[in-house]
Ligand code: NAD
């Protein structure tokens with residue numbers, strides 16, 4: 001099947017192209033490069049040994065999107081495009097609501113107008129808020145999101161669910177990602193944040209490579225085994241493979257389906273630091289800082305539904321995630337810029 005990846009030049013999208021190619025799918029990528037660069041697509045093209053059709057356009061541009069659906073025989077869309085920085089979304093709520101919601105409205109209208117009714121949406125564990133149950137199953141109620149970014153994910157889940165309810169020919173898969181880290185084993189593609197990283201792993205790798213003096217650990221007084229926050233880190237290649245399994249569900253006409261994509265294991269901030277140091281033989285100096293606003297103590301999932309219904313489960317452990325994150329960073333100390 002030919003798959004349209006919105007936001008396919010980004011971190012998760014670029015890794016997903018490789019898994020789709022392995023499974024025999026072809027891709028078309030549309031991205032406005034607001035948080036990525038075309039170099040990632042070039043590198044993926046080298047890895048898979050094939051050219052990748054790339055359109056630099058904004059998903060909010062209805063004319064551009066209509067033209068993509070008219071030019072290619074798209075069977076399904078994986079919708080990665082969106083702004084994703086939690087802190088920035090608090091400072092710039094309008095930009096986040098405008099970009100993430102409008103991009104999805106324009107995309108889904110263009111899909112409907114062109115008879116394409118299969119979509120996989122990049123949702124997030126953030127929709128559970130402070131989770132009512134740990135480990136989190138898909139039946140756990142959605143919670144109060146403390147930031148506009150998370151609210152866009154929660155709202156868009158509702159929008160897409162309503163679209164599917166109104167027209168049962170739609171297949172809508174909502175994938176709730178936990179904490180993706182790691183990189184492709186080639187070390188050619190990986191996470192490339194702009195400016196100071198918000199997320200733990202890119203911060204660790206930038207400390208290890210000498211770009212930042214130390215990691216700030218946000219709080220050591222949570223109700224967790226060592227007091228630091230616990231999360232469900234998942235290798236980005238495992239996450240990417242989850243999209244291939246979700247496409248198989250679409251081919252079986254799944255209607256509306258929701259899956260957690262995580263490993264089911266929780267690791268604390270200090271567990272990750274220690275694993276990173278051990279597997280890579282590098283030091284990660286850190287100091288304890290105050291809690292970060294909006295953070296929760298513990299978040300990890302029960303991934304049993306994805307295993308039972310999609311036959312998907314994560315294969316990589318925390319050491320492989322740390323190894324591959326470091327392999328990317330040390331080979332590309334300035335990311336795609338050099
Ligand atoms: P990313 O920023 O690397 O990729 C998103 C891509 O979308 C970027 O290349 C950006 O340029 C593009 N984009 C943004 N707005 C666009 C628009 N209007 N038109 C065209 N392109 C646009 O982020 P990522 O980590 O690869 O995340 C992919 C998706 O998964 C996002 O929707 C994100 O919210 C979601 N998600 C990410 C994480 C995570 O921790 N990385 C966790 C849960 C969910």
Ligand code: WQD
Nearest residue numbers: 086124126198199200201203216217218229230231269295
């Ligand atoms: C992980 C742990 C921090 C940085 C965010 C979004 C979520 C999803 C994934 C998109 C926490 C601690 C972090 C640092 C630290 N994204 N930390 N020092 O907050 O679980 O999730 O990214 O959907 O929506 O909220 O991920 O990597 O920022 O933090 O101590 O410099 O590391 O407090 O315990 P988080 P993270």
